Amino acid sequence: MAETKLKNPTEAILIGGSTGSIEVLLRVLPALPTPLSFALIIVLHRKNTADSTLATLLSLKTESPFREVDDKDPIRPGTIYLAPADYHLLIEQDKSFSLDDSEKVNYSRPSIDVTFESAADVYGSSLIGILLSGANADGTKGMQAIQKTGGLLVAQHPDTALVGFMPQQAIANTTTDYVLDIDGLIAFLKSVNTAQQTAASAF
Amino acid sequence: MIEEEEIDLLLTDLFEVYGYDFTHYSRASLKRRINRLWLLDKFPSFAELRFRVRSDTDYLKRFVEEVTVNVTEMFRDPQFYRVLRTEVLPTLAAKPFIRIWHAGCSTGEEVFSMAILLTEANLIHKSLLYATDLNPEVLETARSGIFAMAPMKQYSENYILSGGKNDFSAYYTAQYGHVKFNSSLSEKMVFSTHNLVSDQSFNEFDLILCRNVLIYFDKVLQQRVLTLFDDSLGPLGYLALGAKETLKFSTLQSTYRQVSGEKIWRKQS
Structure with a gap:
């Protein structure tokens, strides 16, 4: 399914989420194959403390290299990155991260919009944006930015989300390519990965 | 939305007209800040934004203040301050005089936090806190x-x-x-403008704090500023950075030792 809409090989996949999204990731991450052919960048609304409990929790659910981003970390395919608490996560043209502790956006830092907009600027049509459960409209502007630069948009099916508001907002305001439940999301991510490996091995 | 080439034009203007060099700031963040200001101040076109910045020195002040980030708080990352209390200040206590530099101090919340630590360690009487920032307003x-x-x-x-x-x-x-902090805290503070991009070392310090400032610089400028800090630290001096900043991309890493897992490094000679 996914391959038909993918215009370019996927370099990066962004996942944004708020209330109810950690539970989704705890199911999705263990189901992903390794190595991943893309960088997976996760931006979650979280408490603004510097403790690494969330990073530890998620890292235990995957075989892939996992890191909470430090300033200027290079973005490598196959690695899963988590936006640190209390910073906006931005992406530079040379495909490295930079951090920003400016004002909250949509009451949030990290803000999903900020990372998605910045990534759209750098990755264009080789980007996929995924929005999960949440009670905040953060992420919709970011999805619009990805749409504008030719990337692919995926939203968790609001009925399967603990709080459907966040994906609902994106669906209402963008041309979301796929609306998926958790199993659908897992299948989608696998297909994106396999599609590329097949393409690569064909040469 | 501003284009890359327009950012270049604006940065060239800022340097040629005012001597502010933003060319080695992190581009993604800078672009976002300029776009934000463009929207806030409702410029109909880039040409008008550019003209205003070039020709209106009052507006320039606003531009610099808004494009740079001035978010700060007191005792941000409490664990960091705990390590300053328990591991850093005790090693400075024997010195006849303690010089501290807050580089990029913004509105000063961190300087007042430090003055409180020094007061509680009975060291404030022999300390001097130099607090510098690019923005005169903050x-x-x-x-x-x-x-x-x-x-x-x-x-x-x-x-x-x-x-x-x-x-x-x-x-x-x-x-x-509003609250006004006691003057006993501010007596030992010296405030001055200093641009980390273009100004030199101006003293020798026992502790330099520069937290969440380097994230706005690219790696080239980060290295330059870290060298400036290295030149400004006395033997066994300390350098403190923000929670997600690191020496790992810099040449300082080999001559500094990290303290207690916090973003505090001690110069080894």
């Missing part, structure tokens, strides 16, 4: 010692988590939604 706020009342509850919680044992509100007097 330094005015810092110098006044007057801050909004609203975040004090959070700061008080941070203070307690950092190991503070006193009543935090005893350090200030409150009126009309």
Whole structure:
């Protein structure tokens, strides 16, 4: 399914989420194959403390290299990155991260919009944006930015989300390519990965 | 939305007309800040934004203040301050004189936090806190010692988590939604403009704090500024960075040793 809409090989996949999204990731991450052919960048609304409990929790659910981003970390395919608490996560043209502790956006830092907009600027049509459960409209502007630069948009099916508001907002305001439940999301991510490996091995 | 080439034009203007060099700032963040200001100030076109910046020195002040980030708080990352209390200040206590530099101090919340630590360690009388920033406007706020009342509850919680044992509100007097910190804290502070991009070392310090400033610079400028700090630190001096900043991309890494897992490094010679 996914391959038909993918215009370019996927370099990066962004996942944004708020209330109810950690539970989704705890199911999705263990189901992903390794190595991943893309960088997976996760931006979650979280408490603004510097403790690494969330990073530890998620890292235990995957075989892939996992890191909470430090300033200027290079973005490598196959690695899963988590936006640190209390910073906006931005992406530079040379495909490295930079951090920003400016004002909250949509009451949030990290803000999903900020990372998605910045990534759209750098990755264009080789980007996929995924929005999960949440009670905040953060992420919709970011999805619009990805749409504008030719990337692919995926939203968790609001009925399967603990709080459907966040994906609902994106669906209402963008041309979301796929609306998926958790199993659908897992299948989608696998297909994106396999599609590329097949393409690569064909040469 | 501003185009890359337009950012280049604007940066060239800022340097040629005013001597401000933003060319080695992190591009993604800078672009976002300029777009934000463009929207806030409702410029109909890039040409008009550019003209305003070039020709209106009052607007330039606003531009620099808004494009640079001036978000700060007291006792941010309480664990960091706890390590300053328990591991850093005790090693400085024997010195006849303690010089501290807050580089990029913004509105000064961190400088006042440090003055409270020094007071509680009985070291404030022999300390000098140099607080510098690129923006004259934010330094005015810092110098006044007057801050909004609203975040004090959070700061008080941070203070307690950092190991503070006193009543935090005893350090200030409150009126009309603002607080003024006691002058005993600000007596040893010296405020001055200093641009990390273009200005040189101006003293030798025992501790330099530069937290969440380097994230706005690219790696080239980060290395230059870290070298400036290295030149400004005495033997066995300390350098403190923000929670997600690191020496790992810099040449300083081999001659500095990290303290207790916090973003504090001690010069080894």
